[in-house]
Amino acid sequence: MSPILIFLSHSVADIDLVEAFETLLSKALNITSESIFCSSLEGQGVTKGANFVDAIKDKALEAKAVVALISPAYMESAFCLAELGAAWVLNTHRFPIVVPPNRFEVMQATLLGVVGVKIDQEEALTQLLEDIGEALSLPAPKAGVRARAMRDFVKALPELKESIGKAKHVDASIHNKTLADLKSSREAWEATEQELETAKAHIKVLKKTKDAKQVAAVSKAFEDSDWEMELDSAIGVISGLASEVGGGRVLRHMILELLGKPSHPDLNDDYIERAIEIDVYDSDSRAWIHSSDEMKALSKAMEKVEAVFEEHEDAASELKRRGKRHKTDDIRFWEQQVGL
Template structure:
């Protein structure tokens, strides 16, 4: 699955939102999972080590798209991402907005690289054609693509930054800052590679339970919580909602028996050994001996136990989300696991 990293200034929120939602997702059919953009709510994982997460996603991306505005050029962090993408030899697409000319990249590693100056909607369509040519995306509806290109172009025009482009002296200093940031990103990349190797080595020498404990343990309670969430979500995304609901009721809502009127689907899930069905008492249970479900439930119970001993973390999360932080709460499953529980 192609992974697209969108590098941008957080001070260009309307442009970034329109680019992601209307152009990438609606016009080009790119899925949410294929896009890494830190301005999208929920992209940055809970915890304090967002630098490492951004670098890891940049390393694992196939394509990097730069939304270069005047605010982008004023951001050391954006320039660091630019330098890191160059160092990692990524396939990049610099889009020049805010009526910027091609000379703004002359003092960057992209000097001489083909950029797209967004001066009209057809410039945006040019990017779609390029992505399609490289099989980054599939074919798209030309009428919808043109309509979304017009919309994005108008949003770009409405949000143009009229401030002056940085002076030569300012840009020279930014270039120096870029080099420092680039060295830092290279060091962080080496750290990520080293840690990945350590995990693989650990998997070869330790049993699976020890490896899981190592993977879930974070530098803080928030990070440990988020590690649990990510691991559980990876299991739940491939499990049928009926089975998920049976797991929820049997482990976290034991007072309520679970039943749903969908005989064909229940019969299919039962035949796949995912469900056991008591037609006399109208009760559906998940198969606790199924290997995948067993691992998933084990993770859920580990998280439940972790939360039971993390009062400060719960207070913090309940204050942030203004909701009860508990696996008994179906809103918890929706918010953190991205699944709907049937009640």
């Protein structure tokens, strides 16, 4: 039997991702699956009849390196965290991989400052695989084999992300950072609005001067950038709301609601839980709460966007010329602008 080289720590809720990542590991490191201990994969986990906890400890001790897929479900599993703690203590080669929507903040308390990478950052993940190979003194596979393995994994990742186990709670560090980011976005928006008001006042003063050519030139210079700055500012605020309300799918429903279009989120899907938790959506009445801070902020930002097209007649035609949506009553405009 091949010696265990890598202990792959994971949550069983992420089994599709685990299988794909295990394939990437074996191909990119030029090792067999037998060299990877993975408790959820048939033939690579605990032998039937053995004590599971003891076996986990033994394998963590036997392995030359620990690789942890730190997903939302992983962070909420007491056993996963215990497994991680044991593996971290017993092994010197530790390679944490953060799985979105988790952020690096979740590692601060859990991993005591150990540097890791995000699973969707291809360049960083490639470097991590090379680091694992060097740490274990493994002969590198042919460049084409590793590149093809990484390409196949990256291609499958968007679909794999959909299968990742969802968290039932938001990590306090992520929640606090999201609130801080939202506050910063609002402050930046307010500062930009003030700059725009100053610029408009400047133009009004210029229009009272006698040099018509100078006035026209200055006004044109401001008008060329004004509408794009205003649009970007308002869209930035809307984009910033996505992380606070639970993601782009929730934000899309909120926009549909404010557009007066049907908006019926699936209450059986975890993505709506955040909106219910912060009182943006009422699950009992199945209605959006327009008095919530988030709905008010979204409504105000959407009104700012509409005002851009009212105040700048060339804005819509310019977007149309660029091949972009320009009608604010069309959900596809918001999908394109916000990236939903």
